[in-house]
Amino acid sequence: RWLGLCEAARPQACGALVCAQSESQAHVQRQALVRLGFPEGWVRWLDPVQAGLQAGAGVPWGGLWFPGALRVCPGELIAALLGLPGVTRRPAAVDSLAQVADGGWSLRDAEGREVGRADRVVVANALRARTLLADLVTVERLPVLSGLTPLAGQVSLYPAGASDVPRCVLSGHGYCLPPRDGWGVVGSTYRPDVAEAVADEAGHRDILARVQGWVAARDIPWLGRGEAVGWAGWRAATRDHLPLIGAVPDRPGLWLACAYGSRGLSWSALAGDLIGAWLDGEPVPAERELVRRIGLR
Incomplete structure (x- = not known):
C-alpha cells in the first residue's frame, strides 16, 4: 500500500x-x-x-x-500517512477515558473536560497506555501491561558525501543503512533503566563497536568518520518482544495497540489490519498462533 x-x-x-x-x-x-x-x-x-x-x-x-x-x-512516510483522506488530527492530551451511558467512550483532558467522543477507541500511546487504562482495567485482568518496559536508544548519522556503500541494508548486531541525501545511518543502542533518552558520544562508540564486529568497516568510507549526529528516543517493549494488539477485556469498543519495540512501522501496519478485520467481522490476516501470542493475554 x-x-x-x-x-x-x-x-x-x-x-x-x-x-x-x-x-x-x-x-x-x-x-x-x-x-x-x-x-x-x-x-x-x-x-x-x-x-x-x-x-x-x-x-x-x-x-x-x-x-x-x-x-x-x-x-516523509508518516507525514504522507497522516495526510491521507479520512485521517484527522486533533491537538489534545487525553488524560482519561470514561464509558458513555448510551455506548462509546468520552476522551477527557487533565481537568476532566471532554475533548472527544467515539464509539470505538484504540489506545496506541506506547508506555502511557498503562496510565490511561489504570482506572478501567485491573492488573489482574490485563497483567501484561505491568510488564511493559521502556528502552531508550539512539542512532548515529554520519556525513557520507557521494558514497553509495553499503548498497543494501546490513543487519546483524546493530545495522547499517545505505546513504541517503548525503547521510549514512547506523544503530542502535538499548539502554534500560535510564531516566532520559539522549544521544551522546558513549552511544556513538557503542554503535560503532557493534557494527564493526561483523562488517569490514574499512569498506564503508563514512562509517565512524566525521562528526556524528545523534537521534534518541524511546521504545515500549514486552518480555517476549511481541506487541499487544486486541480488544480490552470487558470494555466494549476499547482496543489496545502498543509495545511495538523496535518495529513500530511494521507492527502498527499489521495492527491496523487486524483491528480493522475484527471490527468489520472479516477474516483475520495473520496466523492463529501469532494472533494468540500478541493478544492481551
Missing part, C-alpha cells in the same frame, strides 16, 4: 542482508533455509564472497539475502 504514496514517502527497494555473526551462526542460517524451504525469490543464502559483492562491503560469514526488502524514511 505504501508503494502508491508520493515519491519522497514511498519505500525504496534496496534489499537487506541479515549477516551471520559467526561461522556457527552461518551454519544455523543455512540449516534453517533448508528446513523451512522458503522460495529463493524471497530469501536465499549468500556466502561471504557473494554477500560482499551484494553489499559493497566485506561480510565475514555471509548471511541471508532478502532481495525484496525495502527501506523507508520515517518522517
Whole structure:
C-alpha cells in the first residue's frame, strides 16, 4: 500500500542482508533455509564472497539475502500517512477515558473536560497506555501491561558525501543503512533503566563497536568518520518482544495497540489490519498462533 504514496514517502527497494555473526551462526542460517524451504525469490543464502559483492562491503560469514526488502524514511512516510483522506488530527492530551451511558467512550483532558467522543477507541500511546487504562482495567485482568518496559536508544548519522556503500541494508548486531541525501545511518543502542533518552558520544562508540564486529568497516568510507549526529528516543517493549494488539477485556469498543519495540512501522501496519478485520467481522490476516501470542493475554 505504501508503494502508491508520493515519491519522497514511498519505500525504496534496496534489499537487506541479515549477516551471520559467526561461522556457527552461518551454519544455523543455512540449516534453517533448508528446513523451512522458503522460495529463493524471497530469501536465499549468500556466502561471504557473494554477500560482499551484494553489499559493497566485506561480510565475514555471509548471511541471508532478502532481495525484496525495502527501506523507508520515517518522517516523509508518516507525514504522507497522516495526510491521507479520512485521517484527522486533533491537538489534545487525553488524560482519561470514561464509558458513555448510551455506548462509546468520552476522551477527557487533565481537568476532566471532554475533548472527544467515539464509539470505538484504540489506545496506541506506547508506555502511557498503562496510565490511561489504570482506572478501567485491573492488573489482574490485563497483567501484561505491568510488564511493559521502556528502552531508550539512539542512532548515529554520519556525513557520507557521494558514497553509495553499503548498497543494501546490513543487519546483524546493530545495522547499517545505505546513504541517503548525503547521510549514512547506523544503530542502535538499548539502554534500560535510564531516566532520559539522549544521544551522546558513549552511544556513538557503542554503535560503532557493534557494527564493526561483523562488517569490514574499512569498506564503508563514512562509517565512524566525521562528526556524528545523534537521534534518541524511546521504545515500549514486552518480555517476549511481541506487541499487544486486541480488544480490552470487558470494555466494549476499547482496543489496545502498543509495545511495538523496535518495529513500530511494521507492527502498527499489521495492527491496523487486524483491528480493522475484527471490527468489520472479516477474516483475520495473520496466523492463529501469532494472533494468540500478541493478544492481551
